Amino acid sequence: MKKKNWIAGALSVSLLASMPYAVTAEAPQKQWTNVNAYEEADGSPFNSEHYDFVKYSKIGEILQKFEKESKRVTLEQRGTSSDGYPMYVVTISNPEDKGKYGHNKKLRKQMFKNPQKAQDWIAENPDFKVPVMINGSIHGTEYIGSDAVLQLIDRFANDNDAETNNILKSNILIFNVVANPDGRVDGTRFNGNGIDLNRDFITQSQEETKQTVDLITEWNPMVFLDLHGYVNSSDGKPGLIEPCTPPHNPNYEYDLFSKWALDQAEAMESEIVGNKTNYESDHYKNMTGTYIPQRDDSAGWDDYPPIFTPMYAMYHGAYGYTLEAPTNSWDGVRWANDAVMGALKFATDNKQGMLTDQIEIFERGINFDHPYHEEGFFPNAYVLPVNEKDPTVTEKAVNHFLENDISVEKATKAFSANGQTYPAGTYIVDMSQAKAGLANTMLWDGEDITNDTPAMYDISAWSLPELWGFEAIEVKEELKAKTAPVKEADYAGSINGKGPYVISNSSVQAVKLVNDLVKAGESVYKGNDEHFYVETLSASNKTLVKKSGISLETAKMPAQKEKLSSLKVAILKDGGMNKAQSHAGTKLALDRLGFSVTEVTPTEVAEKGLSQFDAFLYSGTDALLQYENVREANKPFVVGSKPAYESFKTNVQTFINNGGKYIAVGAGGAKASSQLGITSVKVNTGNANSNGIVKVNNEKDEVTTGYNTADLGFVYRPVWFTELGNAKSVATLASGDFFVAGHWKGNEQAAGQAVIVEETGKDVTLIGLEAGFRDHTDYLFRLLSNALYQ
Secondary structure, eight states: OOOOOOOTTOOOHHHHHHOOSGGGSOOOOOOOOSSOGGGOOSOOTTSSOOOOOOOHHHHHHHHHHHHHHOTTEEEEEEEEOTTSOEEEEEEEOOHHHHTTHHHHHHHHHHHHHOHHHHHHHHHHOTTOOEEEEEEEOSSTTOTHHHHHHHHHHHHHHHOOSHHHHHHHHHEEEEEEOOSOHHHHHHTOSSOTTSOOGGGOTTTOOSHHHHHHHHHHHHHOOSEEEEEEEOOOOSSSOOSEEOOOEEEEOTTSOHHHHHHHHHHHHHHHHHHHHHTGGGOSSHHHHTOOOOBOHHHHOSSSSEEOSTTSHHHHHHTTTOEEEEEEESSSSHHHHHHHHHHHHHHHHHHHHTHHHHHHHHHHHHHHHHTTOOTTSOTTSSOSEEEEOOOSSOOHHHHHHHHHHHHTTOOOEEESSOEEETTEEEOTTOEEEESOSTTHHHHHHHHSOOOBOTTTSSOOSSOSOOOHIIIIIOOOEEEOSOOOOOEEEOSOOOOOOEEESSSOEEEOSOSHHHHHHHHHHHHTTOOEEEETTSOEEESOOOHHHHHHHHHHTOEEEEOOOOSSEEEOOOOOEEEEOOOOGGGOOTTHHHHHHHHHTTOOEEEEOHHHHHHHOSTTOSEEEEOSOGGGGOOSSOOGGGTTTSOOSHHHHHHHHHHHHHHHHTTOEEEEEHHHHHHHHHHTTSOOSEEEEOOTTOEEEEEEEEOSSGGGTTSOSEEEEEEESOEEEEOOTTOEEEEEEOSSSOEEEEEOTTGGGGTTOEEEEEOSSSOEEEEOSOTTSTTTOGGGHHHHHHHHHO
C-alpha cells in the first residue's frame, strides 16, 4: 500500500475541535525512534470515510503524560509487535488499590484452586475489585477502537464525577491500548506478518496475540470488550454488540454466559441511545438501538470458533463481546466510548452475581460437573503419547496448553488406559480442571455442523491434534496413573553414534533442522526412502541438533541419494487484497520450515521474471491477476494491465519450461494456474465460506512422504480436481462420508476426487489442501517441503 506523508506533531484544527478529551493539547515534541513518522499511513483506502485519528507515533507520549499526571495510571510496555513497535498496556484503579494488584491476581487464581472458597469470600467482601479488559483496534484500520481507549483512559485517569468514582470503586481497568500497532502504522487490517490477529487465538502464532493471551491469563478479567468497526445500517440501529447467533461452541458453559450477556449488551445499547443528542451526524442522532445478533437475528454472526479474541476470553470465564462501531469517524469513537461505559456500569451494578457465575464455570470444570452437556461430551482425560525420537510436535502442544492456563501432568510410572499400556513420560490432560472448556476445545475432534446453520463466518474446525499432528487419545473411563505436574516441556536433541545420521521426515522441526544444517554448510542428503541423511556433524552444528529437540540415530547412508542445497524460493505476494494478505499463512509455514523465502509482487514477476529463483509458489487469491474492473483500493496489489498480465503469464511459463519448480496452494492458486495455462485439469471449488477437516487417501509419492495412506487434511474454500488427463493424482479426498468436522454444504460432490495433482513432464504441483493456513495446519506444512525437495 502506498503510504502517505504525515508531519509529526501537526494535529489539525479540526482534530482539536472534535476530540472530546484532554490529550489534544499539544505536548512538547520528543524524538520518536519507533516509527518513521513520515511513513505512517493517514488511513486505509478500504474505509469509506476518514477522520483525523490519533497517530500511533503520538500515543506513547500521550500515555506517558497520563501516567505522569494521574496517580491512578500504571503504564507498561508489554513486548513489541511483529514490526518492533511497543505494545502499551495501561492499568487504572484507585491509587490505594495500585499496590494490591499482586494480591488481586492471587485472589483471582484462587478461583481455580478452591472456587467455593472464592465464592464465599466474595459474598463476605462486597468491596472486592474485579478486572475488566478493553482491547483497542486489533484490526489496524478500525481506528476508532484505540481512540476510544484513549478517551476512556483520560476519563478514568482524571475525572472525579460520581459515575467515574463508582466504577473505579469496584473495578480495575486494563487497557490493551493498540492491539495491532503494525496495522495502525501501515493502514492495514493485519499485522506486519500479514496475519489477521483476530483469527489467531487458538494457535497464537503472533507476538501480539501472545501478549494479549498473557494479559488474559494474568488477570482473568470478568468482562472483555474488543473494540472494532465497522457495522452500519440505515434502520436506526447502527453498530453491533454481541452476544451472537448460533451455533455456539459446545465447549462453553453457555448457560452461565447467557444469564448476563444479553442484559449487558442491552445496557450498552441503552447508554449509546441515551446519549444520542451528543453525536454530530443525524445518522447517530436518530438512533433507536443497535444490532444485537442474539436478539435480532437467527444466524450469520456466530461465536463458534475460538479464534476471535472475545470468544477466546470466554474460555477464561470472561463475558466477552465484540463491539463493532458504525463508522470510521469521531461519532464512531463516541459510540464505542458509550458502549464501554454501558458495559462498565452494568458490570459494576451486577459484579457479585456475574463474578459468582464466572467462578461457577471453574467449579464445574474442577468437579467434572457439566449439567448442560450430554454425558460423555467431556472425556475424563486425554492421553498424549510422546515419540522419543521426535517429541517436538507433542512438546509444542504441551507448552501451548500450559501457556493457556491448561494443567498438564506427566506419568511417573507406566499406566493403562483403554486397554493400552503407556510408558512413564506420557503426558495427561486431566479434564477435572478449571478451564476444562478451553482444554477440550483445543483437543477434541470437532463436529460436522453443516446442517446446523446456513453458513459460517469463519473456520468451523480447528482440532489441534488433527491439524498439528500429535496424538491425543480420549479416555472416558477412570484413569489411574501416578503423575507429576508439568511446568514446561523441554526436550533437548541428541546424537547417538558416530554417523552417518538419519533425520526422519517426521515434523516441521525436523525439516527446519535439515534446512538449518544445509545453511550451516553441512552435507545433507535426501535418500530414496525420503528421509534425510548427514554424514558428519561439526561441533557447532551439533548445537543445532540439541536445540531442535530431535534425536539423531546412526544409520546406513542409502546408495541412492541427492545432496541438498539451499533453495531460492519465491512466493507471490498479496499485499492486502480486500484487506487481507492471502499468502501470509503459506509464507509463515515456509519460514517455520526453515526456508529462505522472497516475496515477489505480480508487477515484479511481470517485469523481472523468475529466473533468479529455484521455486515459485502461488498461494493466494487468483484476483491478483486482475487488470479490469479492479476496486480502487486493490489496484496497488494486482497485476494491473493486460500487457503486464501477458508478461506475467509468459514469465511464469518460461520459468517452468526452464526447469523451475511451480507449486500452487489452495483454491486461489489452482484457479490462477488454470487461467495461466499451467494446468489443464478441471478446477472445482466449493463455497467461499466452506471449510473443515477431511479424510484424505495418499498415494505413495514424494509429495506425500511422511504421511499415512489414510490421513487427514484441511480445506478452506475447498478445491478438488477432475478431468486429469495426463496429470497424476497424488492424494484424493476419501470416498463416501469423508467430511470429519466443519461446514461444507454439497461436499458429497467432491468425495473420491483428487486433491493433490502433479503435471506430467513439468515440475508443477497443485495442492488443494490448505498446506499453509494461518498457523492451524502445522501437520500439513511438510507437503510444502516435500514438494520443494522432490
